[in-house]
Amino acid sequence: MDDQPNALGNFLRARRDLITPERVGIAVSGTRRVPGLRREEVAMLAGVSAEYYLRLEQGRDRRPSTQILESIANALLLDEEARDYLAALATDRPRRRRSHSAVKETVPSGISKLLRTLGQPAFVEGRYMDVLAANSLALALSPRLTAGANRLRDLFLDPAEQALFSDWEGATRQFIAGFRQSVGAGINDPRFIELVGELSLASPRFRALWARQDVKKLQGGRMRFDHPQVGSLDLNHEKLAIPGTGNMMLVILHPDPQSQDAEKLSLLASASLESPHPGSWAPDHAKRENGS
Incomplete structure (x- = not known):
């Protein structure tokens, strides 16, 4: 590690x-x-x-x-x-390890409002791939895209999330390489140590990929999902930096215009209820450890 x-x-x-x-x-x-x-x-x-x-x-x-x-x-x-x-x-210069928890990541109010108006699945991702806010269509795509979840933890430990990705092994490689690039040399943060330690113990796949030390910035691309309601779904994947927030990213998934994927996403949208308050979230490790 x-x-x-x-x-x-x-x-x-x-x-x-x-x-x-x-x-x-x-x-x-x-x-x-x-x-x-x-x-x-x-x-x-x-x-x-x-x-x-x-x-x-x-x-x-x-x-x-x-x-x-x-x-x-x-x-x-x-x-x-x-x-x-x-x-x-x-x-990188040696740093004193912080005895307190990681700084709270708060989603700007304007971004929260933007999430409600976007007609595509969208969510805000923190530095450690915590989901900080999400709109209802993101939740329709995956119930795990909810504020308070962690994308790495779900991808490696949740069977339902693993089944959602057509190429799960390829997705894990991309996520790990992107996570390492995002964190960079800042590896003394207690949040980072906790998350990597947990996943290294719980997931042989994570442990093997983390040991490779691959580094790759996650940018735009295509992602294929096997959705339990609409079947195969090919979406464009965009990650946009949110200025003034450090490492927060606005993640948007969108289909090609007038495609079957657009029709399938419309079906999901019509079946979903608009969440009135996507909100924001700060890591609550005690709550997660208590199983709530």
């Missing part, structure tokens, strides 16, 4: 485990004891000494130069987002 001090070393180890020697032009002979690259192979490809690279992975050197980071990123075949994440880990 990344709540340990050596986040940079954890990331480097995980990423080199994913790169086979063949991908970087290293000939293989005999039996290898590691799934990916050896430390000395990464060091060779990056043009640094094996001893120095070992110090990086062990956390004995946490301030490599930009040039060294670029060389290591090239050796590990990192894309742009993973490079940015690596740089953030290497430049």
Whole structure:
């Protein structure tokens, strides 16, 4: 888990485990004891000494130069987002752990009003993928999209939510990579530690994906649902940053115009009751732990 001090070393180890020697032009002979690259192979490809690279992975050197980071990123075949994440880990300053709970996330009143007027499923998502507010059509799409729920927890632990996604395995990969990118180097927050710890213990799938250290910003795309009422439903998926809120995102799901998916969504809309108060929510861990 990344709540340990050596986040940079954890990331480097995980990423080199994913790169086979063949991908970087290293000939293989005999039996290898590691799934990916050896430390000395990464060091060779990056043009640094094996001893120095070992110090990086062990956390004995946490301030490599930009040039060294670029060389290591090239050796590990990192894309742009993973490079940015690596740089953030290497430049982040140690922080005092906060003894109090996470800062309350409050949805702006204008966004709450906007949710009521949107004719598409829409909800507000917090930094840790908590659902902070949702309109009635979002609830018609999934009852788990309710204020107070957590999208990661439902995706990995709720069988009904898992069944909703046609490509559940692909969705889990995207969610984990997007979650890591959203959190960045801020891994000392008690809320983050609690959520990752809970899911790591409860879900082997989460544990395996989290160990990969994939990083990817969740942007627009397509999502396919297997809805219990209308069947297969293909929707466009948009995540829009809400200015002035830190990491809150307005998530909107919408069909292509004049498509069968639009007709199916209209059926869901006609059957749903408009929620008068989508409202906002701040994490109440005591309530969840008590089962209420």
